[in-house]
Amino acid sequence: MIQREEEVNEAEQAIRERYIQRLNSGIGLPSEGILFVDIVSNLERISxxxxxxxxxxxxxxxxxxxxxxxxxxxxxxxxxxxxxKASSLDK
Structure with a gap:
């Protein structure tokens, strides 16, 4: 888990960048991806x-x-x- 944590961080960043690229290309609506981005962010926090x-x-x-x-x-x-030892000395 410890060794793979950086992979999770990189995956989260890549997913966010792809999502922004899609929005910039006119694919999808921002409101459609808010939950998706929240889930990705929360998975990274869990990691x-x-x-x-x-x-x-x-x-x-x-x-x-x-x-x-x-x-x-x-x-x-x-x-x-x-x-x-002290108790044995008392005897």
Missing amino acids: DHSVKIAKHTLGTRYPYQRLSRRFIRKTEQAYAEAVL
């Missing part, structure tokens, strides 16, 4: 959102979040080990 979700899921969009989670997990593990 953008999908890429953001994929990057977030893979941890490449916000790499510091991944680092933070790892840091928290290691801190929790170290704390648990310290508590366990």
Whole structure:
């Protein structure tokens, strides 16, 4: 998905350009294509959102979040080990 996002952007641009060329040649009415152009635009936006979700899921969009989670997990593990060790010293 991430690699193909640019293809979607290019396809949207090409579709828009062809639509404008058709209008300039007198083929079709602007009112007939408004819904079509909206659909193409929304598909491109869906593609953008999908890429953001994929990057977030893979941890490449916000790499510091991944680092933070790892840091928290290691801190929790170290704390648990310290508590366990301290409780064994009390016995």
